[in-house]
Amino acid sequence: MSTLIESPPAPATPGSVLDQPAPAPEGLPEWFTARRTAAWQRFQDLPLPERTNEKWRFSRIKEASLEGFTHAAEPASLADPHAEHVLDKAVARLAFHNGHLVSADLPENQSGLTVMPLEQALRECPDLIEAHFMKSETPLGSEKFAALHEANALSGVFIHAAKGTAPEDPVEIVHYFSGCQGAHFPHTLVVGEDNAEVTVIEHFVSLDEESAFVIGVSDLAADGAARVRHAMLQRLSTSSKAILINTTSAGRDADAKSLLLNLGGAWVRTESVSHVTGTGANVNLLSASIPGTGQEFDQRTYQIHKAQHTTSDLLYKNALFDKARTIFSGLIIVDDGAHHTDAYQTCRNLLMSDHGEAHSLPGLEIKADQVKCSHGSTTAQIDPDTLLYLKARGIHDKTARKLITYGFIEEVVERFGHEAAGRLLDRFIEEKFKALGA
Amino acid sequence: MSTLSIHNLHASIEGQSILKGLDLEVPKGEVHAIMGPNGSGKSTLAKILAGNEDYEVTEGDVLMDGENLLEMEVDERSRAGLFLAFQYPNEIPGVSNANFLRAALQARQPDGAELDAVAFYKQMYARMDELDMDRKFTARAVNEGFSGGEKKRNEILQLMMLEPKYAVLDETDSGLDIDALKVVARGVNSMRSPERGFLVITHYQRLLEYIVPDKVHVMIDGRIRRSGGRELALELEEKGYDWAREELAGAGA
Numbered sequence: 001m002s003t004l005i006e007s008p009p010a011p012a013t014p015g016s017v018l019d020q021p022a023p024a025p026e027g028l029p030e031w032f033t034a035r036r037t038a039a040w041q042r043f044q045d046l047p048l049p050e051r052t053n054e055k056w057r058f059s060r061i062k063e064a065s066l067e068g069f070t071h072a073a074e075p076a077s078l079a080d081p082h083a084e085h086v087l088d089k090a091v092a093r094l095a096f097h098n099g100h101l102v103s104a105d106l107p108e109n110q111s112g113l114t115v116m117p118l119e120q121a122l123r124e125c126p127d128l129i130e131a132h133f134m135k136s137e138t139p140l141g142s143e144k145f146a147a148l149h150e151a152n153a154l155s156g157v158f159i160h161a162a163k164g165t166a167p168e169d170p171v172e173i174v175h176y177f178s179g180c181q182g183a184h185f186p187h188t189l190v191v192g193e194d195n196a197e198v199t200v201i202e203h204f205v206s207l208d209e210e211s212a213f214v215i216g217v218s219d220l221a222a223d224g225a226a227r228v229r230h231a232m233l234q235r236l237s238t239s240s241k242a243i244l245i246n247t248t249s250a251g252r253d254a255d256a257k258s259l260l261l262n263l264g265g266a267w268v269r270t271e272s273v274s275h276v277t278g279t280g281a282n283v284n285l286l287s288a289s290i291p292g293t294g295q296e297f298d299q300r301t302y303q304i305h306k307a308q309h310t311t312s313d314l315l316y317k318n319a320l321f322d323k324a325r326t327i328f329s330g331l332i333i334v335d336d337g338a339h340h341t342d343a344y345q346t347c348r349n350l351l352m353s354d355h356g357e358a359h360s361l362p363g364l365e366i367k368a369d370q371v372k373c374s375h376g377s378t379t380a381q382i383d384p385d386t387l388l389y390l391k392a393r394g395i396h397d398k399t400a401r402k403l404i405t406y407g408f409i410e411e412v413v414e415r416f417g418h419e420a421a422g423r424l425l426d427r428f429i430e431e432k433f434k435a436l437g438a
Numbered sequence: 439m440s441t442l443s444i445h446n447l448h449a450s451i452e453g454q455s456i457l458k459g460l461d462l463e464v465p466k467g468e469v470h471a472i473m474g475p476n477g478s479g480k481s482t483l484a485k486i487l488a489g490n491e492d493y494e495v496t497e498g499d500v501l502m503d504g505e506n507l508l509e510m511e512v513d514e515r516s517r518a519g520l521f522l523a524f525q526y527p528n529e530i531p532g533v534s535n536a537n538f539l540r541a542a543l544q545a546r547q548p549d550g551a552e553l554d555a556v557a558f559y560k561q562m563y564a565r566m567d568e569l570d571m572d573r574k575f576t577a578r579a580v581n582e583g584f585s586g587g588e589k590k591r592n593e594i595l596q597l598m599m600l601e602p603k604y605a606v607l608d609e610t611d612s613g614l615d616i617d618a619l620k621v622v623a624r625g626v627n628s629m630r631s632p633e634r635g636f637l638v639i640t641h642y643q644r645l646l647e648y649i650v651p652d653k654v655h656v657m658i659d660g661r662i663r664r665s666g667g668r669e670l671a672l673e674l675e676e677k678g679y680d681w682a683r684e685e686l687a688g689a690g691a
């Protein structure tokens with residue numbers, strides 16, 4: 001069942017990502033190579049985002065520069081895919097190191113469930129990929145970087161659950177990164193057909209303290225009454241940068257949930273766009289961030305309702321330590337005719353010091369009737385009465401603060417509602433607290 | 439030495455004087471009740487004992503078994519053996535009751551020693567059974583979405599787990615129906631011991647039928663105006679706080 005790929009394909013000559021895209025191997029579908037070429041052209045034509053652009057307001061925009069970043073080199077020694085203790089049970093596991101497939105533990109006799117490295121899927125089921133691959137535009141500001149991703153994407157995973165397929169355990173994907181100034185373009189595409197049910201847990205992990213630039217795209221599509229769940233556990237080195245673009249679309253009565261645990265990276269920009277397109281669809285958008293000094297997490301979201309009787313619920317929580325910075329800018333868009341929409345958007349910032357900086361820009365744009373929408377954002381320090389209550393039970397100040405902060409983040413973990421994933425999330429949250437001296 | 443003794447305590451908040459020379463002595467092994475009208479400063483006293491720094495102590499001292507309580511941090515006081523059952527217990531979102539209690543007990547372990555998790559759960563379940571608390575409360579976030587009665591029961595669970603030397607109960611009876619009151623009283627009574635003193639604050643005589651006090655003190659306008667036996671509670675109930683205010687505070691004030 002397990003396939004260990006001993007020698008990866010010959011690597012591309014390292015070169016600046018600004019000079020040329022990564023060369024594509026032979027035998028890929030024509031539409032795909034054409035898309036890459038067009039995307040490369042788009043990347044070159046599009047301007048760099050500017051400070052005056054509302055979509056980049058408050059962002060440390062110079063961090064978006066790819067100057068000096070090269071196509072990630074083949075690592076001298078590949079990561080041991082089993083070094084990382086991850087989920088106890090998974091229906092499929094794949095691990096990549098700087099884009100090279102290191103191991104693939106794929107399901108056998110799982111009729112209806114397809115889990116494949118993207119490149120293999122492009123050869124074996126190109127039509128399925130074409131139907132979904134980067135289909136929607138990137139409206140939140142990173143269209144230039146999305147184009148760069150599209151021009152380079154080859155590493156990643158395609159997950160397809162056919163009608164009614166519901167594997168019990170999640171699919172787990174680990175992307176390891178190493179080396180100095182490498183650029184990476186991991187791609188994840190998850191498709192759940194009618195009544196299918198699939199959960200995907202993904203890790204982005206740095207193996208060293210070097211600076212990587214990850215431009216990742218994960219697209220989730222849930223068809224009729226499908227349940228699709230995706231969690232991204234971001235643990236890049238604190239000198240790395242990332243732009244993570246996520247699109248979620250939910251069809252009739254579908255239920256989609258995505259979670260981001262944002263821990264590593266010097267600068268991480270996340271763009272999440274949900275298309276709630278089918279009547280009765282429900283989307284949950286969750287994020288938990290724990291930045292410290294030198295880290296900026298820049299979060300942009302759209303919840304777009306296009307059909308009647310749809311719901312979406314966004315909960316972003318940021319626990320800012322020391323001199324951390326976060327930006328949250330979210331917009332709920334209820335299209336013409338999307339009556340009876342319930343859409344909620346909540347961003348909560350917990351400042352653990354007097355030096356943190358949390359910006360919130362919530363917004364609503366409603367063109368339909370009978371709509372229930374709310375958006376709210378709060379920024380506060382630990383409630384002194386709550387702290388007093390814990391200390392009045394003998395709990396030391398430091399432990400009390402940690403417990404309260406942990407509880408603050410825990411609401412996000414609980415909402416994801418997956419026990420095994422929850423244990424994993426808790427472990428990394430705990431590790432991050434430790435690293436921050438909490 | 440084995441007493442909680444409060445001497446000439448004066449305290450204020452935002453320049454407003456609330457406690458005005460309060461004297462009280464609770465020996466170990468006894469249950470003392472404080473009764474008094476709303477606003478007389480009962481909760482203020484409780485919170486000052488626990489170490490709430492919103493209040494400024496301007497005069498007087500508090501000794502717990504001879505140790506100067508007012509010089510200790512909030513958490514130190516708790517570990518030293520003082521417990522306050524809050525009138526309005528706080529909610530702690532995302533922190534389960536079990537983790538909360540564990541952290542409180544862990545804080546009492548000697549350096550480097552780990553709490554015995556098996557023994558902890560065993561004891562917690564036994565105490566919860568005594569309080570008719572459903573096991574599901576162990577996994578629920580502390581006081582979040584609890585009814586008033588559930589919160590009060592939870593305070594008593596904490597009291598039973600932490601086994602303090604002195605326990606101050608601030609209106610633990612308010613908001614309880616008679617059945618819940620009996621359960622809470624049973625929990626408290628099971629903790630009565632020669633090694634433990636109780637200060638039970640209440641507005642109503644009713645609680646004292648179930649937790650029978652050794653002494654009753656009447657507090658009005660920041661001072662203890664009269665002390666007596668059980669019968670004082672009954673007299674107060676019968677004659678009302680207006681009488682107490684006029685009769686007890688009027689002359690002495």
Ligand SMILES: Nc1ncnc2c1ncn2[C@@H]1O[C@H](COP(=O)(O)OP(=O)(O)O)[C@@H](O)[C@H]1O
Binds near residue numbers: 479482
């Ligand atoms: N945090 C506070 N800020 C301002 N005034 C307070 C505060 N806490 C208590 N007080 C005042 O102190 C007095 C005593 O209150 P409290 O101790 O709660 O009385 P009791 O518990 O006997 O009802 C009241 O007049 C109340 O308004």
Ligand SMILES: [Mg+2]
Binds near residue numbers: 482
């Ligand atoms: Mg009170």
